[in-house]
Amino acid sequence: MNIKIRHVMIAAPLFLQTTLGMAALKLGDFDLSGNADLGVQLSNGAETKSSKFRPYEDVRKSVLAGASVGTEKDGYHLDFDASRIALKDQSYSLSGGKYGMFKYNVFFDSIYHKSSVNNTTLFSGVGTGVLTYDAAVVDTTNADSWTTKFDYTTTKKKYGVEASYFSDAPYSLDLGFNQVKDSGIKVIGVNGGIASTQGVEIPEPVDYTTNNFNAGVGYRGNDWAVNVDGSMSNFSNANQWMTFRNPYATAVDSPETISNAPNNAYKKIGLQANYKNLPLESMLVGKVNYSKLTNSCALPATWTHTKATTAGTATPYGDSRYGGASVTDTLNASADTFVGDVSYAAAGLALTSNPVADLDTKLYANYLRKYNKSTEVTYPSGTRTKPTAGTYTGYLNELYTYNKSIAGAEAGYRLSFATRVGAGYEFLRIHRERDDGVRNIDNTWFVQARNSYFDFIDFNVRYQKLGRSAEWEAKTVGTNYYRATDVTAKKQERASAGFDLTPIEHLEVGFETTYQSSIYNPDGIMYGRQKDRTIGYFADVTYDLPRWFKVNTFLGRTRATNSVLRRLSKQAGSAVLTGMNAPADAADDQVNGHLITYDETALTYDYGVGFEVPVIEKKLSVGFGWQQAKNKGNIALNTASTQGVSYTTSTGAVVYVPRENIENWDNYLETAFRISTKYEITSNLSASLGYTYQWRTYNDTFFDGYYNVNQSQAKTVPAASSASIPDLLVTGVGNDNNFKAHTAVITASYSF
Amino acid sequence: MINSIVRKGLLPVLAVGFLLLGQSAVAAEMKCKECHEGQVTSFQGSHHAKSWGDSHSCEACHGATDAHIKAGGGKETIISFAKKSAQSAEAQSKQCLTCHATMKALQFWTMGKHKQNGVSCASCHQTHGGKMAEKPKAETCLACHKDIKSQLNKSSHHPVIEGKVSCADCHNPHGSPTHGMLKADNVNQLCYKCHADKRGPFLWEHSPVEENCLACHTPHGSQHAKLLTARAPQLCENCHSGAHGAGANPDGNQAFGKPTRFKQVFGRACLNCHNHIHGSMAPHDAQNNGEYTSGKYLVR
Known part of the structure; x- marks a missing residue:
C-alpha cells in the first residue's frame, strides 16, 4: 500500500469534515453524538518476522478506520461502535434498549493471535487434514528443499445477538445466540518412529465452528427471585482426524493418523434463587446446575505405524530403532464407536446475615460432581513377533469421575476508626475415581483487616493458611514416591498487604506485596516438586496536576522458586551411584536409580513511566511512555551427580558428562517506547500522531538453534550417537522471538 | 394498571404530580449548582440524567440536603460517593441498590468479595458521566489488582490489555457463589466457553x-x-x-x-x-x- 503520510494528514481531516461536519447529525428526534476516526498505521514489517510483536494485533501497514455513534432520549439509547475496520482484529457492535426495561446487542468480534511466523515444513497440504510430500522433490534430511511456508496463527471470529427484557414487571427474559469460527494453523509435535527420540512437527488445521445458544427466564417477588437459565453449545471440527506421511516410514502410501479435537454437544440448565428479609437481615441464595457433554466418534479398527523389521533396512538411518516399514495392526477393540457422556451437577447454598450491627456473616456450601459414563473401550493384550517377540499389555480407558464438596463460614466486623476485620474457614473434600490421588481434604482459614480511617491512606492485610491431606494409592516398588503435585498433601501459606496513599493533593501512591509458600507431602517422601515460594511487590505512583501534566509510573517484581527432587534411572553400564541424596528408606532407588535436587527460579519485572502534557490547553497535547517487562530464569543444581549424563560417540564409546546449571530459561526483555501528540484543529476535529519503538530479546537454553533441525544436520553435530541424537523434523516454531519494530499511527478524529 | 388509572381519572393527577416533581428536581439542582456547578453539569450529561429526565433531583442519590446547606457544606452532612466520603462503602452502595437491587447481575452481591472488602459501586462506576453500564475496562480492575496487572504484562497473556478480553468475561465483579467470583461453576466450565475444543x-x-x-x-x-x-x-x-x-x-x-x-x-x-x-x-x-x-x- 503506497500511502504518503502527507496525503493522509491532508485527506483524512478533509474527508471527516466534509462527510460528518456539515450539520448536527440526527436520527429522527434523536440527536446523535460520537466520533469517527480515519488514518493509517505504518510499520517496518516486524510483524512478518516475529510473532511476539503485538501477538494479538494486526499491525500490517494499513488504513485505520473506526467510528462510534450513540444517541439517548427518554431512557432509550442506541450505540454503534466499529473499531479497526477490515483488519484481522476488527470489532463491531450495535447495542440499544431502554434503561430499566430492555436491551440488545448485535456484535462481531475478531481475535487474532500470532504464535509463530515464517515456518517451514516438508509437507504439502498445509491447512488441510492430509499432509504428504513427494520424496522425489523433498529431501527429508535437507531443510533447504522444504518449500512450504506457513504461519502459526489463529483467528477467532465471534458474531451473534443477545437481548434482555427486565422491566419493573416481575418477569425477565434473556436470549442470546452466537457463532464462533476458529480458523488458522497450529503446530503439534508427533512421534515419528518407534524410538522416542524421533519426531516431526505437524501443521494442524484449525477449522472449528461453535454454535452457542442461551436463554433465561426470571421471576421476582417482593422478597425473592428465581431465575432459570439454559444453554446449548455445539462444537464441530472439520478435521477430527488427520493423516500424514511419516518421514521415518519406508512406505509411501501408508499415511498415519492423528486425532484432533472431537466434536461435542454441551447442554446446561440451571436454577438460581434468593430469598431475603429473613431474620437477622439474612438472605438465602441457592443454585442448582446440571450440564451434559456428549459426542460420538467412530474408532479406527486398524492403526498404521512404522515398525522396523530388519536391522539396517529402515530409512533414513538404517537403524532398527528408527522408523522402518509401515505396518498396519488390527486393534480388536471392544467397541467400534466411542460415545462420550459426561455430566456435571452443581449445587450451592449460601446464607448472608447481619446478626448484629456492623457484623456480616456468610455460611455457604457447594457441591460439584463430574460423572463420566462414556463408553469403556478395551484394547486387548496379546503376543507379538516383531521387532522382537514378546507379549504386550492391553488397556481399558480410564473414565475420570470426581466430586467436590465445600463448606465454609466467613465473618466481617466493622470496628471503630474505620477498621474492618474479617476471618473465615473452609472445608473442601475431593473424591476421585483415579488410580493414584483418591482423596484430598483441605482445611483453609484466613484473617484479614482493612483500615480507611485517615483520608490520605487505606491499607489492608490478609493471611491465609491451607492444610491439605491426601489419601494415596501406593504404586509398585520403585514408584512409591511418585506423587502428582496437584493432588498430594500440602501445607500452604499466603499473605498480602497493601496501601493506597494520597500524601498530597493530586499525588496517589499504591503498593501491594504478596507472598505464597507451599510444602508438598510434608510428612513423607516424594519425588517432583518439594516446595515453592513466590514473593511479589507491586507499586504505582500517579501525579495528576490538571492543566499542567500527568505522570504515572509503575513497578512489579515477582520472584518464584521451585525446589525439586528428581529420581533418575540408573545409567546402563554404571556401577556405583555416588553423589546421591537418597531418602534413607528408598532402598529401591538406591539400587535402580539416583536422585538430584535443583531449584528453578524465575525473576520477572515490569516497570514503566508515562507522561502527558497539555502544551496548549485544549489545543495541543503531547505524551510519551516507556516500559519494560523481563524475565530471568535459571535452574541451579544442588546435588551434583557424579554419574552425569551419557552419550555414545560415533566410535561407540560411552561418554559421561556432568550435569550443568541452566542459565537461560525463558529469558526475555521487552521494551516499548512511545511518543504521541494530539492537535485539536477545531472543537470537533483533531489530528493525532503516534510513534512506537519496541524491541524484544529472548534467550533460552533449549531453544537456541532450534530451527529446522533435520537428520543430516543432527548427524554432524556431534558425531552420530545411537541414543541421543534429536532426530526432529521441526518447522521453526519458537525461532521468531526477537524483533525490533517501528510503528507509526496517524489519525484524524471527528467528534459530534 | 394503566387502564385502571385511566378509568379512575387519576391521569391528570399523576401528570400534575410528575410536573411538580420535575420542577422540584430542577429547583433542587439549581440549589446544588450554586456550590457544585461542575458536578451538576457533569451529571446533566450522564446516563442517569438522560434516563431520568427531570424526575430525579440530586437528593435521589445524595439524600436530603437541608442539613448540608445549613451546615455550609461538609461531607458529614451529605451522602457522598467521592473517595473521601464520610459514609461507609456499604452505605454508599445501599443508595445505589435502592434502584438496582433487582438487577439479575446483582443477585449475588452480598456474597461477593467486593462487598465484603468494602468496595462500593462508586469505586468502579461513574454516576455523573461515562457509560455506567459499559463493561468495566481493565484499568478499572487493575487499579486495585496490581498483582494481576503485573501478570498481564508478562510475555504470555490473554489479550486483556489489548482490549479483546474483558475481566468481566470471566469474573462477575458483582458477586458469584464461586471462588474468584467466576461466571461458571468451576474453572474448567469457564475455560471451555472459549476453548470448546x-x-x-x-x-x-x-x-x-x-x-x-x-x-x-x-x-x-x-x-x-x-x-x-x-x-x-x-x-x-x-x-x-x-x-x-x-x-x-x-x-x-x-x-x-x-x-x-x-x-x-x-x-x-x-x-x-x-x-x-x-x-x-x-x-x-x-x-x-x-x-x-x-x-x-x-x-x-
Missing part, C-alpha cells in the same frame, strides 16, 4: 486436565508460553517424575547445542511427542510397544 469427551482423559485447568495454566499471565505455570519438562515432571529415566531431566548439558541433548528435554520437550495432553481419541495400539503411537499415552 478442549471439552472432550475424550477416549483417553488426562485427569488433572479434566479437574482443573489451573493445574498447569495460570490465566492472567506467565513468563512461559501458553500461560503455563512452569515449562515442560518440569511442569510434566511435577507429576511424572522419573518419566523416560534420566533422559527427561533437564540440565544445561542437555540443551540443543550439547552432545547429550534429548528430544524429551529441549524445544517442545514432552510435547514433542505427547501433544494431546488435553485428551485423545486415538486408539491404543498395544502391539506397537504401546506408547509410541498410542492415544492412551496422548501421543496421537
Whole structure:
C-alpha cells in the first residue's frame, strides 16, 4: 500500500469534515453524538518476522478506520461502535434498549493471535487434514528443499445477538445466540518412529465452528427471585482426524493418523434463587446446575505405524530403532464407536446475615460432581513377533469421575476508626475415581483487616493458611514416591498487604506485596516438586496536576522458586551411584536409580513511566511512555551427580558428562517506547500522531538453534550417537522471538 | 394498571404530580449548582440524567440536603460517593441498590468479595458521566489488582490489555457463589466457553486436565508460553517424575547445542511427542510397544 503520510494528514481531516461536519447529525428526534476516526498505521514489517510483536494485533501497514455513534432520549439509547475496520482484529457492535426495561446487542468480534511466523515444513497440504510430500522433490534430511511456508496463527471470529427484557414487571427474559469460527494453523509435535527420540512437527488445521445458544427466564417477588437459565453449545471440527506421511516410514502410501479435537454437544440448565428479609437481615441464595457433554466418534479398527523389521533396512538411518516399514495392526477393540457422556451437577447454598450491627456473616456450601459414563473401550493384550517377540499389555480407558464438596463460614466486623476485620474457614473434600490421588481434604482459614480511617491512606492485610491431606494409592516398588503435585498433601501459606496513599493533593501512591509458600507431602517422601515460594511487590505512583501534566509510573517484581527432587534411572553400564541424596528408606532407588535436587527460579519485572502534557490547553497535547517487562530464569543444581549424563560417540564409546546449571530459561526483555501528540484543529476535529519503538530479546537454553533441525544436520553435530541424537523434523516454531519494530499511527478524529 | 388509572381519572393527577416533581428536581439542582456547578453539569450529561429526565433531583442519590446547606457544606452532612466520603462503602452502595437491587447481575452481591472488602459501586462506576453500564475496562480492575496487572504484562497473556478480553468475561465483579467470583461453576466450565475444543469427551482423559485447568495454566499471565505455570519438562515432571529415566531431566548439558541433548528435554520437550495432553481419541495400539503411537499415552 503506497500511502504518503502527507496525503493522509491532508485527506483524512478533509474527508471527516466534509462527510460528518456539515450539520448536527440526527436520527429522527434523536440527536446523535460520537466520533469517527480515519488514518493509517505504518510499520517496518516486524510483524512478518516475529510473532511476539503485538501477538494479538494486526499491525500490517494499513488504513485505520473506526467510528462510534450513540444517541439517548427518554431512557432509550442506541450505540454503534466499529473499531479497526477490515483488519484481522476488527470489532463491531450495535447495542440499544431502554434503561430499566430492555436491551440488545448485535456484535462481531475478531481475535487474532500470532504464535509463530515464517515456518517451514516438508509437507504439502498445509491447512488441510492430509499432509504428504513427494520424496522425489523433498529431501527429508535437507531443510533447504522444504518449500512450504506457513504461519502459526489463529483467528477467532465471534458474531451473534443477545437481548434482555427486565422491566419493573416481575418477569425477565434473556436470549442470546452466537457463532464462533476458529480458523488458522497450529503446530503439534508427533512421534515419528518407534524410538522416542524421533519426531516431526505437524501443521494442524484449525477449522472449528461453535454454535452457542442461551436463554433465561426470571421471576421476582417482593422478597425473592428465581431465575432459570439454559444453554446449548455445539462444537464441530472439520478435521477430527488427520493423516500424514511419516518421514521415518519406508512406505509411501501408508499415511498415519492423528486425532484432533472431537466434536461435542454441551447442554446446561440451571436454577438460581434468593430469598431475603429473613431474620437477622439474612438472605438465602441457592443454585442448582446440571450440564451434559456428549459426542460420538467412530474408532479406527486398524492403526498404521512404522515398525522396523530388519536391522539396517529402515530409512533414513538404517537403524532398527528408527522408523522402518509401515505396518498396519488390527486393534480388536471392544467397541467400534466411542460415545462420550459426561455430566456435571452443581449445587450451592449460601446464607448472608447481619446478626448484629456492623457484623456480616456468610455460611455457604457447594457441591460439584463430574460423572463420566462414556463408553469403556478395551484394547486387548496379546503376543507379538516383531521387532522382537514378546507379549504386550492391553488397556481399558480410564473414565475420570470426581466430586467436590465445600463448606465454609466467613465473618466481617466493622470496628471503630474505620477498621474492618474479617476471618473465615473452609472445608473442601475431593473424591476421585483415579488410580493414584483418591482423596484430598483441605482445611483453609484466613484473617484479614482493612483500615480507611485517615483520608490520605487505606491499607489492608490478609493471611491465609491451607492444610491439605491426601489419601494415596501406593504404586509398585520403585514408584512409591511418585506423587502428582496437584493432588498430594500440602501445607500452604499466603499473605498480602497493601496501601493506597494520597500524601498530597493530586499525588496517589499504591503498593501491594504478596507472598505464597507451599510444602508438598510434608510428612513423607516424594519425588517432583518439594516446595515453592513466590514473593511479589507491586507499586504505582500517579501525579495528576490538571492543566499542567500527568505522570504515572509503575513497578512489579515477582520472584518464584521451585525446589525439586528428581529420581533418575540408573545409567546402563554404571556401577556405583555416588553423589546421591537418597531418602534413607528408598532402598529401591538406591539400587535402580539416583536422585538430584535443583531449584528453578524465575525473576520477572515490569516497570514503566508515562507522561502527558497539555502544551496548549485544549489545543495541543503531547505524551510519551516507556516500559519494560523481563524475565530471568535459571535452574541451579544442588546435588551434583557424579554419574552425569551419557552419550555414545560415533566410535561407540560411552561418554559421561556432568550435569550443568541452566542459565537461560525463558529469558526475555521487552521494551516499548512511545511518543504521541494530539492537535485539536477545531472543537470537533483533531489530528493525532503516534510513534512506537519496541524491541524484544529472548534467550533460552533449549531453544537456541532450534530451527529446522533435520537428520543430516543432527548427524554432524556431534558425531552420530545411537541414543541421543534429536532426530526432529521441526518447522521453526519458537525461532521468531526477537524483533525490533517501528510503528507509526496517524489519525484524524471527528467528534459530534 | 394503566387502564385502571385511566378509568379512575387519576391521569391528570399523576401528570400534575410528575410536573411538580420535575420542577422540584430542577429547583433542587439549581440549589446544588450554586456550590457544585461542575458536578451538576457533569451529571446533566450522564446516563442517569438522560434516563431520568427531570424526575430525579440530586437528593435521589445524595439524600436530603437541608442539613448540608445549613451546615455550609461538609461531607458529614451529605451522602457522598467521592473517595473521601464520610459514609461507609456499604452505605454508599445501599443508595445505589435502592434502584438496582433487582438487577439479575446483582443477585449475588452480598456474597461477593467486593462487598465484603468494602468496595462500593462508586469505586468502579461513574454516576455523573461515562457509560455506567459499559463493561468495566481493565484499568478499572487493575487499579486495585496490581498483582494481576503485573501478570498481564508478562510475555504470555490473554489479550486483556489489548482490549479483546474483558475481566468481566470471566469474573462477575458483582458477586458469584464461586471462588474468584467466576461466571461458571468451576474453572474448567469457564475455560471451555472459549476453548470448546478442549471439552472432550475424550477416549483417553488426562485427569488433572479434566479437574482443573489451573493445574498447569495460570490465566492472567506467565513468563512461559501458553500461560503455563512452569515449562515442560518440569511442569510434566511435577507429576511424572522419573518419566523416560534420566533422559527427561533437564540440565544445561542437555540443551540443543550439547552432545547429550534429548528430544524429551529441549524445544517442545514432552510435547514433542505427547501433544494431546488435553485428551485423545486415538486408539491404543498395544502391539506397537504401546506408547509410541498410542492415544492412551496422548501421543496421537
